[in-house]
Amino acid sequence: MISLIRRLTRVAALLVGLSLPAAAQAPGFDFDQLRDETARRLSEYIQINTSNPPGNELATARWLKEVLAKEGIEGQILDTAELGPGRANFYARLKGDGSGKAIALAHHMDVVPVSRESWSVDPFAGLIKDGYIWGRGALDMKGHGIIQLMSLIAIKRAGIPLTRDLVYIANADEETDGLGSRAFIDRHPDLIADVEYLLTESGGSRVENGKVRWFGLNVGEKQVYWQKLVVKGKASHGSRPTPYNPVPRLARILTRLAAWETTVRVTPAVDRYFKAQAQAETGERRRWLTNAARALKSTRARAWLLSDPERNALLRNTISPTVLVGSNKTNTIPPEASAELDIRLLPDQDTVAFRRELLRVIGDTGVTLTMIGDMAPRFSAPLDTEMSRAIQRTAARLLPGVPFATTTSTGATDRPYYAGAGLICYGVDPYLVDMEDIRRGVHGNDERVSVENLGFGLRLYAGVIQEMEKRVKSEE
């Protein structure tokens, strides 16, 4: 512990030159001191290995409870029986005066497994060196969870009066089946009944070569609509072909699906996202991104817009045939053949209408199409709310001149389930991490977050909460 503190002091000294201007300081907080405390807490949190499977989130839930108890905030360890041995959700609340609705700060405690041989440091040592905290979960998303925790603690310590309660939620199992958030939402509707907004991961900010291209507020998620396609035929010997072989029939269907150009359209969130991207471009690309709906009518602009896999995925429903099963013997015609389709629908897509279209393109009434897994509730948050404006104002203050972008995830998080329970959910990034670090670290190797970024995250959360409080007061 002593050497850790000594290292940190050195880090803090290095970072003095990088601190934000005094104008960004909120009254009542010593952000430099808080940032270093956040780094120490994150180091401890990383040292509790919550690789999922098996998860082991009961250990982190206990640790969170202990940390908050020292601050006079009582937390609850929940859902241990439902989630199985060694697993739990965690919940705590910092009370306001009740005149405003609550804000939830949510994160997941589990992390994805590591391949130790590919790391240059011990992924569970919580090492602090060269101005970074290293380890699995530093970015996804223990670092975020600790920034939320320390923001709440800082507000409590400073004795800032709140109108809105701050709810702290830590879930198990986000990285595999999302059982933690689902158990929590199903079993404790009373704990989130008064929550208006929930903030969690996946903001989608972009930093390239040290330059912040845009600050992202994530407002929606593509719907996971996985399907299994089964074609029945008649089993027989491969030496005597018949018209009832299901394999070529399935192949014909997949060819049709692969050639299907699903409709391209620009949702309001994606429109705003492209407009923010446009600010870094020049010439025709700037024009195309500024008005994507118009650009899609021109062949050249459309080809350019869709040539990027991320933009393509944000503009349409996508289908990727992945798993393929026929016979397991060269000389045997199987009784059935099947394919699994990774289908992702735009956040506002009606699934019934899509299914009708899908069956039309399949064009073969002999197939069965069944859902793989459960369908999450649809998640598409409103773009203009008190919270989105509070985040935009805070980001503008901390990052003058940086465009603000409403982003949409092509991947899945816990948010649809919270949204299904009536909460308005947003994804934010409390750190500005270079693309390169994200690609290498998130679900990869040598995951790390800079101490400086923890300072940014604290300012962001403290700023947003204070903006929300101002808003309530000015309405009175």
Ligand SMILES: [Zn+2]
């Ligand atoms: Zn995550």
